[in-house]
Amino acid sequence: MFLSKQIDLWGEKITVNELTVKEVREFFSQIGDDTELDFLDELIDGYLPMSIVTQSSGVTIDQMNAAYPSEVQKLAEAVADINPHLASTIKKRVEAYQSILQK
Numbered sequence: 001m002f003l004s005k006q007i008d009l010w011g012e013k014i015t016v017n018e019l020t021v022k023e024v025r026e027f028f029s030q031i032g033d034d035t036e037l038d039f040l041d042e043l044i045d046g047y048l049p050m051s052i053v054t055q056s057s058g059v060t061i062d063q064m065n066a067a068y069p070s071e072v073q074k075l076a077e078a079v080a081d082i083n084p085h086l087a088s089t090i091k092k093r094v095e096a097y098q099s100i101l102q103k
Helices: 021-029 039-043 050-057 061-065 069-082 084-102
Strands: 004-009 012-017
Touching: 004 069, 012 050, 012 069, 021 050, 039 061, 039 069, 050 061, 050 069, 069 084
Parallel strands: none
Antiparallel strands: 004 012
């Protein structure tokens, strides 16, 4: 059984779904030195990239670009809540990378 959650955004219900292990593996296999961040990745607090937010929610980058930052933040937080293992793993990797850069 997978986890899901509905949130209200833009006058409609958005369903956020837990990603499968396969989907998470595919995400990590695509990350490399040439991976580019979307502006939204920098704007929104947290560690989940917007590509994960779109995959989990079905909300497109175009929809997020047309939204207010607080709305995108709400969506990203819902994705992190429903995918806590993924959010934790990404946070650990980012912190490890930052630690290496500081040396």
